[in-house]
Amino acid sequence: MRLPSNELTAADRELIEHARRIVEEHGDGDDGVHTMGAAVRAADGRIYGGINLFHFTGGPCAELVALGHARASGARELTTIVAVGDGGRGPVGPCGRDRQVLIDYHPDIRVILPTAEGIRSVRIKDLMPLASVWDPEQGTSPYDADALDD
Numbered sequence: 001m002r003l004p005s006n007e008l009t010a011a012d013r014e015l016i017e018h019a020r021r022i023v024e025e026h027g028d029g030d031d032g033v034h035t036m037g038a039a040v041r042a043a044d045g046r047i048y049g050g051i052n053l054f055h056f057t058g059g060p061c062a063e064l065v066a067l068g069h070a071r072a073s074g075a076r077e078l079t080t081i082v083a084v085g086d087g088g089r090g091p092v093g094p095c096g097r098d099r100q101v102l103i104d105y106h107p108d109i110r111v112i113l114p115t116a117e118g119i120r121s122v123r124i125k126d127l128m129p130l131a132s133v134w135d136p137e138q139g140t141s142p143y144d145a146d147a148l149d150d
Helices: 010-026 062-072 096-105
Strands: 036-042 047-051 078-085 090-092 110-115 118-123 133-135 139-141
Touching (some): 010 062, 010 078, 010 110, 036 062, 047 062
Parallel strands (some): 078 110
Antiparallel strands (some): 036 047, 036 078, 110 118
């Protein structure tokens, strides 16, 4: 399947580098469990980072830590996110849980990930074309193409 995607911008490459530095400088190397770094850009251009907290109970992925960092710092509108694996693995797509959180909290965010055309920026809505929408007041709503197709 081909996803509508954009080639990377200089800002996208900066975000990838930020996430790469996080995991390479703060990961555990070959013997550790901190293996993914993430970076998210706010609408005002500020960048927030995170590293995964692997745990047998399902600790948070690097993307969720970065989202929490941004929120705790006052960023409400986020534009782009990326996760990068340690050991030079480069950008890695978000897991299913992360995709659901992204579409629920930031339905207009772009995700940098590997595609058939190389590393690209893809709208979360294109990664989750049949997603249900969730909000704190109403919970999960049935799939509605119009709600996701702004």
